Amino acid sequence: MQKPDSLIFDMDGTLWDAVDTYANSWNLTFKKMDIKRIIGRDDLMQLMGMEGKKLTKILMPDYDDDRAQGIYMDVNEMRRQILPTSGGTMYCGVTEGIKQLATKYKLFILSNCAVGIIPLFITWAGINNDITDSMAYGENNMPKHHNMRLLIDKHHLETPVYIGDTNGDAEQTRMAGIPFIFVSYGFGKTDDYELTFDDFESLTKYYMSL
Structure with a gap:
C-alpha cells in the first residue's frame, strides 16, 4: 500500500459517539408529532452508518415512503437544533x-x-x-463510494x-477503489481491511511516522 496523500474519515463510530443525541432527536420528534414510539440507543446502534432511505424503512415500516421521509427530515432538523448543546463523546485521542x-x-470527513451535521461535529x-x-x-x-x-x-x-468502523464502510471503500482502514473500537466489525487500529492514538502514531 502506498503512503497516502490524504485521509478520509467516517464520522460516527470513528471520530465520536453521538448515538444518545441521535436517539433523543427521534424521540423529541415523535413526541412533537404525538407518535407513540420510543427509540433507544440499542435500536440505533445496529443501524449506524446506514443511508437514510434504508434506515427509515427499518425504523418506520408502517409508514409509506413519503411520510417516513417527511418524519426523517423533521428528525434531522431536530438533530441540528440539539447537537450544538448535546453533542457526543469524542473517542480518546x-x-x-x-x-x-x-x-x-x-483530512476529510465523509458520512x-x-x-x-458534519459542520456541527x-x-x-x-x-x-x-x-x-x-x-x-x-x-x-448518493452512497459513500x-x-x-x-x-x-x-x-x-x-x-x-x-477510515471507518463497519463492514458497510469496507464494502463502499472497495467500490470506490481505494484502501480501507478499520478502527475496531467503533460500532461494527469486519475482516476486510488493509490496516486496523484499536485506538485513535495508534492510528495517529502510525500515519505520523510515514
Whole structure:
C-alpha cells in the first residue's frame, strides 16, 4: 500500500459517539408529532452508518415512503437544533490526533448523515482549521463510494484512504477503489481491511511516522 496523500474519515463510530443525541432527536420528534414510539440507543446502534432511505424503512415500516421521509427530515432538523448543546463523546485521542495529522495530510470527513451535521461535529470537536472538506449523504442522497469519488476528483487526491468502523464502510471503500482502514473500537466489525487500529492514538502514531 502506498503512503497516502490524504485521509478520509467516517464520522460516527470513528471520530465520536453521538448515538444518545441521535436517539433523543427521534424521540423529541415523535413526541412533537404525538407518535407513540420510543427509540433507544440499542435500536440505533445496529443501524449506524446506514443511508437514510434504508434506515427509515427499518425504523418506520408502517409508514409509506413519503411520510417516513417527511418524519426523517423533521428528525434531522431536530438533530441540528440539539447537537450544538448535546453533542457526543469524542473517542480518546481524536481531537489531538486530527490536529497532528492535519500538519502532514489533507483530512476529510465523509458520512451517511444529513446536511449540516458534519459542520456541527467539526465545531464541537474544535477542528475547524484541520479539515479540508467534508461530504454528507444528505447533500445528494448518493452512497459513500460515489461521494468518495466526488471528493477524490474535486481535490485531485492521488493516494487517499478511507477510515471507518463497519463492514458497510469496507464494502463502499472497495467500490470506490481505494484502501480501507478499520478502527475496531467503533460500532461494527469486519475482516476486510488493509490496516486496523484499536485506538485513535495508534492510528495517529502510525500515519505520523510515514
